[in-house]
Amino acid sequence: MADNPNAKPRHSGADGDPQKSESSFLSDLFAPVAGFGVTFSTMFRKVATEEYPEQKRPTQLRYHGRHQLNRHPDGLEKCVGCELCAWACPADAIYVEGADNDDESGQRYSPGERYGRVYQINYLRCIFCALCIEACPTRALTMTNEYELADNNRADLIFTKDQLLAPIQSGMLPAPHPMVEGMEERDYYQGKVTGPTPDQEKWVREHSSDEESAE
């Protein structure tokens, strides 16, 4: 199209062109067909394609996947309902509603005053930026490496607290139950609680039988 007054390629001084300096008569001769060499040698190569649904490649450790709500070693929830995750979220994907723990009526879900009564993450809005887990002051919210979150309807992609809560590890007691006796909230964060005590186990046994008899 446009006429080029400078058709001959000329390289300015700063330009380092390694191919140019190394070129010999033979390499110049074969340069136009060098691509065939690439194509040919590719035949003897391992294919880089990932066979995804059949073979799953593990993600990197820091990968931002599905969220998880964690528990203390005795089974109480770490979430204190502070809503920092919801504040930090740039996509408004998190909804939290806190409530007071109440030892007298047996409604204690977390150490301290408050717990997250309602906790929802809307995966239709979530952009996996991880600001929520960076905001969480109790490591209640973490991100796992699970990435298969597709679904065929919108309602199921709003994950509720029971879906997000970490499974009970062996030895843990499901909330609600009282805190470890003689410990206060800060002891939990200082790592002084390592598992449920016999008193907590007794409390849970008593109260679960109450419910069964009530039914």
Added chain:
Amino acid sequence: MTTHTNSAHTAGSDAFGASTPGDVDADTPVLNAVGGDWDDLVDEAAAMHEERIVVNMGPQHPSTHGVLRLILELDGETVTEARAGIGYLHTGIEKNMEFRTWTQGVTFCTRMDYVMPLFNEAVYCLAVEKALGITDQIPERANVIRVLMMELNRAASHLVAIATGGMEMGATTVMTIGFRERERILEVFEMVSGLRMNNNYIRPGGVAQDIPAGCIDKVREMVPLVHKGTKEIEDLLNENPILKARTVDVGYLDLTGCIALGATGPILRSAGLPYDLRKADPYCGYETYDFEVITRDTCDSYAKLRNRLDEIHESLKIVDQCIERLDKNPGPVMVEDKKIAWPAQMSVGGDGQGNSLDHIREIMGESMESLIHHFKLVTEGFRVPPGQAYVAIESPKGELGCHVVSDGGTRPYRAHFRDPSFNNLQAVAAMSEGGSVADVIIAVASIDPVMGGVDR
């Protein structure tokens, strides 16, 4: 398929919006291809004896590099007028940023030009830091990590530019090799930031977290492979007669044209001006790295392609230097000022990634002041003194600028980006008018516009 002559009551527009009122004269025939046999359409067009044909190429055309609409006026096979129609990917990012804290802004701007997310983040953070007046306080290690990530991103962006350009020419092998090599770089991004794209990694004051253990080894392992893969693309393209026939002297834009249209990056450097902000106005410590500015002066698409290939090698050269520095100098990656520094200290454990237990112990068990800082920074964010700042960096596509204005609050009063794709896209008309339709594809591919960045 319909043919009709516009009369007053149709006002020149049709149900498909192919032409708009005032676009054409009242008696200009409008021909719409909406399914049916192509030959019939050609016959209809031929029957009208109309010389001038206006064709909408895009926004859904596979060869237009995203949702770019090109309005081409054709005389036979020759393009007599080319206009770019943009706005099909407008996402309101700049406006949205006005309603989020300064830190949250990173998650928005990283999504503008999604092929170079780390440059978007870097320029925004540099602008915020300039407005805060803390540019000198950014830790050395944070700067090196930024440079490392940006240069890897530059290589990845150029690989995508070449890969998609090759695909638009019908060279799918170039595409597969380009994306294969880019994958190696994205793996490093995933390792460092947890995400392959839209990383949200560079933050005002530093970076989100230090590079993980084993990252340096992985980069060392990866760099020679990307060099090798790039060499394969060079073997495929550099002297390929078909490629040269399609790109040499096509998409020509000389230095005067580049300057007049504000074109920067590989386009400007293909016209012979060694203008690179990394050298011209260094930031993040670029003056301490050893690299060359690649220029050619044939002003055509071939020169732009070769410039990009050479720049990949130069970028990887800088990556090597970064790795050496990171290996030697440990240190903080976030600014010291606790009133600005994002408070998170991340760690990966059996329960996934979250704030480290040490950090939890400090804020929840020991220091009430740390807890207050944590809450204030997350809920409200830091305040930026009233004023404005403009920072420009050299992105793979050219000069990427960010202008932030603060009214003293915790959110930007205005955040504006000078995206190089947008300015470079102006050159489409100058580069493709007078050429054939096939040359338009080459010209657009050599500009490498990313519509996410153009429309923001």
